[in-house]
Amino acid sequence: MDKVRQALDRARAERAAAGIEGDRVVATIETRPEGAAGDTSHGPPSSALARALAVGADLLDRHRVLRPDDRSPAAQAFRMLRTQILQRMRENGWQTLGVVSARSLDGKTTVAANLAIAIAADPRHTAVLVDLDLHRPAVAKLFGAGADDDVAEVLRERSTVDAMMLKPTGMERLRLLPARLGGAEGAPGLVARPSCEALLSELKHRYTNRIIVVDMPPLLDNDDALTLAPLCDCLLFVVAEGRTARGDVTRALTLLRETPVIGTVLNNCSSLSPAPAPAQR
Numbered sequence: 001m002d003k004v005r006q007a008l009d010r011a012r013a014e015r016a017a018a019g020i021e022g023d024r025v026v027a028t029i030e031t032r033p034e035g036a037a038g039d040t041s042h043g044p045p046s047s048a049l050a051r052a053l054a055v056g057a058d059l060l061d062r063h064r065v066l067r068p069d070d071r072s073p074a075a076q077a078f079r080m081l082r083t084q085i086l087q088r089m090r091e092n093g094w095q096t097l098g099v100v101s102a103r104s105l106d107g108k109t110t111v112a113a114n115l116a117i118a119i120a121a122d123p124r125h126t127a128v129l130v131d132l133d134l135h136r137p138a139v140a141k142l143f144g145a146g147a148d149d150d151v152a153e154v155l156r157e158r159s160t161v162d163a164m165m166l167k168p169t170g171m172e173r174l175r176l177l178p179a180r181l182g183g184a185e186g187a188p189g190l191v192a193r194p195s196c197e198a199l200l201s202e203l204k205h206r207y208t209n210r211i212i213v214v215d216m217p218p219l220l221d222n223d224d225a226l227t228l229a230p231l232c233d234c235l236l237f238v239v240a241e242g243r244t245a246r247g248d249v250t251r252a253l254t255l256l257r258e259t260p261v262i263g264t265v266l267n268n269c270s271s272l273s274p275a276p277a278p279a280q281r
């Protein structure tokens, strides 16, 4: 507990150093999943139209994706983060949360996926995890989606939200809109199309209790995140402890003037073993 508190203090100090003000949500994620077994269902699905996606426990474990019934410290941290974020979002009538960071590999997708699962485990909400990092899409890898599952097709207006929406097994109120792995062809500029705004608007307005979690690209690598930020109601900023340079945090946050940054996640990768080999697909 002391360790958690120290880390939170450190996160607050880093936020202050980066010029972030206000009583924003801060969470520290510092443990990899222990791999608790079992699936849980949490009430009726949010969309009967979604296609079922069989998700293997091994795949989730390999990618540090925590199942809804996981009791590990990391899962508890995500539930804490979920509750704080949902309170802030409810107070402001917000539904769309973008998960962003300064650079690549800070842990955005891992945080976005685990947060979406934690939100969907709350019986009052449903969650949709949308992969709009079209340069390095990764949601499909975490959940084992196929090559035809591609939200970019909705942005190109060649497909519909209903046709692309997936329902992972054991996570009744979670929906996924993955982007095709390696599908960067034609990606530049796609998120700037009116169809992207229309997609987020459609997701948001169909169900009032739905939270949309957007897995975003890094802010400092290309302009997609800057294009997407104003389309979100609020943002969650991921900092990889021991990796993200302070100057990058400051620069990234300076760019985010229009959309409220609801909180900071200090993703502690440094004390953990290296990432395992990529999933077999």
Ligand SMILES: Nc1ncnc2c1ncn2[C@@H]1O[C@H](COP(=O)(O)OP(=O)(O)OP(=O)(O)O)[C@@H](O)[C@H]1O
Residues within 6 Å of the ligand: 029, 030, 031, 032, 063, 064, 101, 103, 104, 105, 106, 107, 108, 109, 110, 111, 133, 136, 138, 217, 218, 267, 268, 269, 270, 272, 273, 274, 275, 276
């Ligand atoms: N807390 C953590 N501990 C250990 N490894 C982690 C942790 N968080 C993320 N990782 C690993 O770090 C790698 C990068 O994580 P992730 O894909 O979530 O980052 P990202 O910011 O989305 O990257 P990208 O910029 O490519 O989209 C992955 O292999 C992931 O499993």
Ligand SMILES: [Mg+2]
Residues within 6 Å of the ligand: 108, 109, 110, 133, 136, 137, 138, 215
């Ligand atoms: Mg990512």
